[in-house]
Structure formats: C-alpha cells, structure tokens
Amino acid sequence: MHTPLEHSLLSAIVDDLATRGWSQQTLFLPDALSRALAAECRRRYAEGELNPAGVGRGAAQEVREAIRGDQIQWLDPGESAPCDQYLGAMDSLRQAINQGLFLGLEDFECHFALYPPGAFYRRHLDRFRDDDRRMVSAVYYLNENWQPADGGQLRMFLAGEQVHDVQPVAGTLVVFLSGDVPHEVLAAGRERLSLTGWFRRRGNDPF
Template structure:
C-alpha cells in the first residue's frame, strides 16, 4: 500500500492506523519533514566508522556474527544529538497516536542507523514471533532481538539521496504465508515503511551502492 501525499500528522496517523488494520503495513514516500531527514543524514555522515558495529543475529548467549545472513553495520540512536532527539520525538508521537486509535499498548521504541556497504544484504527474516513459527519451505533467520516477543511494529526510514533504479538494496516484503512478494520497495530518500513485526517476512536485497536507513521497533510490555 503506497501513499504519495504529505499530510498533517493527525491525518497521517489516521492513514497509518487504517493501513495497519486493513493490510498490516504502509509505504509512505514522504512522512517526516524533509528538514528532519536532512539533519539525520548529516548526523549519520558525521559519525565515525568506529561508531558502527557489525550487526549479528540471535541474542545474548545465542548472538553471533554471520555474514552469510546479514552484512550491515549498525549504530543505536541516543538522546544526545538534536536530530536523533527530534526523530525519537516524532516516533513517540506516532506511538501515542496509534495507542489512541488502535489500543496497541505500545510502550517504547528502539532504533538504529543501518549502513549497508556495496554487496551487503540481509536475508529473509521476521522481526518477532508471536508464537512458534509454522514450517516454511525455507527456514527464516532470526533478527538480533527477535527472541523478545515484545516487538510488534517495525519501521524503516530511508536516508539515500538520489537513489536510482539498479542501485539495489530494495526491501522485499512477503505475505504472512511466505508465499507471495507483496512489495519490492526502493530505499529512496525520506521514504518510511511501517509493518507488523510478527506478520511479514522480509529481506534486504544486495546493495550496489552504500545504503543507509534507520530501522526501529515499537514494543509492548513482555519478557526480554
């Protein structure tokens, strides 16, 4: 489901809530103010290489680096820079709006910058499992914090100016049965994708140029 118009936040939040009820996800070509996206990109490029770490799979004792599954690097957002604070505030407004509209009980939000170098990818996975996963034709990988059943809503904001067809790095979203491709989403500047974490397997296709985003998750109260 795509939406092309930038609207006032109340109308925007209405549209997001409706999409989550109707189909479980939404793709917004421009949701956040362009000035905020610009500030986030500037912040991203001001970070040093050592600020990023290689992303892994699993959690705690099960955590491991597996470059056959994913090859991105990450840096968690913090409340210590104006652009990061503004982004987290916007997401908290969305959290409150969805709680009012859908009674989702969203408690908090966590997110990180994700940097994909040339040739990087992330194989098909789910961000959270509400219950033991059904048997699929191919086993799904587990994302870094997938073991917490508290993840319920995933977001991705893209920070890639002038992304062109052929640059790769698309987000491919599958249906709940892992049988059909629902969307192949180019990581274009300012685009925001929101989807139910437990419902949609997804992958990041091989990037043919550097690709940047902010990946995040709204959580409900639950075991860690």
C-alpha cells in the same frame, strides 16, 4: 525540538496497519531533517561508532555476514538534535497506533543501519522466537537520489504470496507488523542508510 506530524498522516498509517498489516509513506519527515540524519549516520560511521550487526539476541547473538552485512549503532535520547527530533516523531506515531489499535506499545528502540555496497540481509521476521515484545517495525530511509538500479530494496512477503518492494529513497517510511511480515534487504550497489526500529509492548523477558 519536536517535529509535528499531520494527523491525517498518522491516521493513514494506523488505517493501513489495521487493514493490511503494513504502510508505506513518502516524505514522512522534512527533507532537511532527513539530510541531517544521513549526515549524522555517516559521521558516526567515519568515526568508527557503527559495528557489524549480529543475528539472534543475548548470549546467542553472533555476526554472520552470510545472513546480514549492515553496520549499526543504537540511538539514545539526548545524543543530537536530529536524532531527538526523529525519536519525537516516532513517539507521536506510537501514541497514534495505541489510540487506534490498542496494542499497548510502551517504547521504541531504533538504530542507524549502514549497508556498504554489496551488503544484504536475508529473509527473516523481526520478532524473536522467545520474545514477542516487538509489535511494529518501522524503517525510515536516508538515501538521496536513489535509483531502482542501485538495488537495496526492502522486499516484503505479504499474504497471498504477494511480494512488495520498497525503494530506500530518502523520506520514505515503511511500517509493518513485526511478527507477520517476513522481509529481506536486497544487495545494494552503493552505500545504503536507514533508521530501523521497533515499537514494543511490555514483556517479562529479563533481556
């Protein structure tokens, strides 16, 4: 089942990316879908399907809890109706970005990310040094009744030494240029859920 997105919402995201390199939207998807995605993430975690996230890629990837402490599982089409609805919505966004910014985005990869209490992710860029396929990052939050005191903010380091914190509240989507926006995840006081992904262009890398 496809979840339609308002043209005005897609246009706002594209305009933000064009003018400042990032966009933050609240209530990006219906509450019912956010709750279903959160339940799916928690079910997979309870069944041991999420694994500690690594740093780096390919043969050089390793788990380093001093840098990041989230548990992840990648999404594939056809696994569940809520996940397919989310992937469909992100494909609509991919097409809108291509139409507006001509980035040549060919696909979208994403995973569930669960941060146990106290987990964090140190400052980093989403684009690998030896692979520039990731063009636009997208994080969708699944945490109901989240309060600022719970921590877990996404902290983005913007041009002009500006810092912007995103509260990981259910329904919030943040999108930014992968190679231009350093960011970190602050430690959370309670379990923190998200869907984290990347719109990618074609590359020649064998991985």
